[in-house]
Amino acid sequence: MFKKVSVITLNYNETLTTCALLDSIRQQDYPDLEVIVVDNASRENPEAVFLEQYPEVHFLRSSKNLGFAGGNNLALPLAKGDYLFFLNNDTELAPNCIRRMVEFMEQQPGVGLLSPLICYFPESSLQDTSSLPLIQYAGMTPVSNLTGRNETIGARTRDRGQFAGARTTAYAHGAAMMISRKVLEQVGAMWEGYFLYYEELDWAERIRRAGFDIWLEPRARVWHKESYTLDKMGSIKTYYMARNRILFMRRQRKGPGLWGFYGYLGFVLVPVKAARSLLAGNWQQALVFWRGIWSGLTTNLSRA
Numbered sequence: 077m078f079k080k081v082s083v084i085t086l087n088y089n090e091t092l093t094t095c096a097l098l099d100s101i102r103q104q105d106y107p108d109l110e111v112i113v114v115d116n117a118s119r120e121n122p123e124a125v126f127l128e129q130y131p132e133v134h135f136l137r138s139s140k141n142l143g144f145a146g147g148n149n150l151a152l153p154l155a156k157g158d159y160l161f162f163l164n165n166d167t168e169l170a171p172n173c174i175r176r177m178v179e180f181m182e183q184q185p186g187v188g189l190l191s192p193l194i195c196y197f198p199e200s201s202l203q204d205t206s207s208l209p210l211i212q213y214a215g216m217t218p219v220s221n222l223t224g225r226n227e228t229i230g231a232r233t234r235d236r237g238q239f240a241g242a243r244t245t246a247y248a249h250g251a252a253m254m255i256s257r258k259v260l261e262q263v264g265a266m267w268e269g270y271f272l273y274y275e276e277l278d279w280a281e282r283i284r285r286a287g288f289d290i291w292l293e294p295r296a297r298v299w300h301k302e303s304y305t306l307d308k309m310g311s312i313k314t315y316y317m318a319r320n321r322i323l324f325m326r327r328q329r330k331g332p333g334l335w336g337f338y339g340y341l342g343f344v345l346v347p348v349k350a351a352r353s354l355l356a357g358n359w360q361q362a363l364v365f366w367r368g369i370w371s372g373l374t375t376n377l378s379r380a
Contacts, residue, residue, distance in 0.1 A: 078108040079182070081174055081254075082157030085165045086147040087115045091122040093166050093301070098130050100168040106175045112154055114138065116147040143271035144250065152265060160260065163298070164251040168197065170297035177254050180242060180293045188259050188288025189248040189280055192296035193239060208234040212300055215245030215292045219277060221333040222340050224321045226277075239294045248290055250276035252298040259288055267327075269377070272312070274320040281328045314361060315368040322372025341369075 083101055087094040094113060101111055113126055115137040126135050134154055142150060148162055159178060163169075173192055181187050194213035214230030226246065230239055253276060263286050266275045280290050325337045346369065353362035 078106065079158035079178060080108045080110065080156060081106060081178060082151075082155035082160045083109060083111045083163060083174075084148055084151045084155065084160060085111075085113055085163045086144070087113055087118060087122060087165050088141065088147075089118045089120075090165060091118070091125055094122075095125070095129065097163065097165050097168055098126075098133065103171070104169060104174050105172060106178065109174070110134065110155070110157060112136065112151040114147045114151050116143075117141045143268065144273075145266035145270060145275045146268040149265045149268060152260075158257055159254055160257065161254045162250070162252070164300065166301040167194075167251055168299045168301075170299065173296045173298060176296040177293055180291070180296075181254065181256060184291065186287075186289050187291050188255070188263070188283035188286070189276075189290045190254045191245075191248040191290075191292055192252055192298045193235070193292065193294035194249055194252055194298050194300050195235060197299040197301040208236060211235050211239070213249040213251075214239040214294065215243065216247040216249070218246040219324070219328075221329060222336050223345075224325045224337050224340075239292070242291060242293045242295070244289050245292045246290065247277050247280045251300050255283075259283060259286070262286055263288075269375070270316070270320045270323060272316040272320070274324045278324055278327060311361060311364040314364045315371075318365050318368030319372040319375075322369065323375060323377070326372075327377060 085094065085097060098111065098113075101109065111130070111132065112134045113136070115122060115135070117138050117140050121137060123135050123137060126133055136150055136154065138147060138150055141147075159181060161174065161177070177190055177192060181190060191213065193211065195209040196212050198209070211230040211233050213228055216229060217227045219226045229245070263279075263283050266279045270278065284290065322341070325334060329337065349365055350362065353359070353365070
């Protein structure tokens with residue numbers, strides 16, 4: 077008997093992109109799927125498009141943009157799956173992706189979060205269609221206690237089979253990650269205080285503390301087109317990356333580790349960023365960065 081999988085994706089002003097994902101989900105060979113599309117307050121309501129072309133889809137529309145975690149969490153009361161598969165709307169699934177992920181989850185009861193191998197979409201400007209697939213994600217390293225940064229394993233390397241075996245990793249990738257209902261009920265949903273970036277890293281830290289592991293299953297593959305939406309958001313990325321790096325460290329690091337990060341922030345990161353902005357004459361970007369730093373330092377973690 078197949079376990080039910082709830083596929084959850086967010087739409088924000090990219091209806092056609094989301095439709096391409098839904099088409100790829102239809103082509104999966106997994107027999108027990110439900111698909112939930114949450115519209116995160118797009119300018120125009122796409123409900124009629126989705127319900128006409130994809131009557132099997134459950135559609136929810138938020139009255140305001142809840143961000144990544146908030147939008148995904150909105151679908152949780154509706155989701156009935158034994159496994160929940162969170163997908164960016166700018167992804168498409170390779171054949172057998174869901175089946176292979178569920179098989180792995182069933183075989184490894186200690187899995188907390190599972191991501192597939194993520195490659196750039198073949199038609200992306202980053203991908204030469206005549207070459208081997210270009211990897212975006214094959215796992216991640218831990219976040220440094222000093223810098224608050226980490227690295228993505230395999231990023232922008234060609235897929236020559238070097239990541240063929242499943243392995244534990246520090247973090248899942250928010251573009252494609254699966255969690256079991258058992259783990260979700262024990263750990264809880266993603267924290268909504270970030271809005272953009274760091275949500276899946278924060279979630280993975282909590283899941284690991286609960287005694288579960290984070291895994292990569294490269295037999296399952298997702299193609300990622302990169303985020304059309306974020307490319308249009310300009311300085312918003314600068315703001316949230318600066319802010320949420322600090323929020324993550326405040327939430328997940330305590331004692332000497334946190335104070336070491338504060339030292340790096342005050343004596344290295346902020347001065348270097350300020351000097352670069354002054355030399356480049358980019359005052360607007362500098363102001364956005366400072367606003368992000370200030371918000372990260374002053375946000376009340378219990379209320380964010």
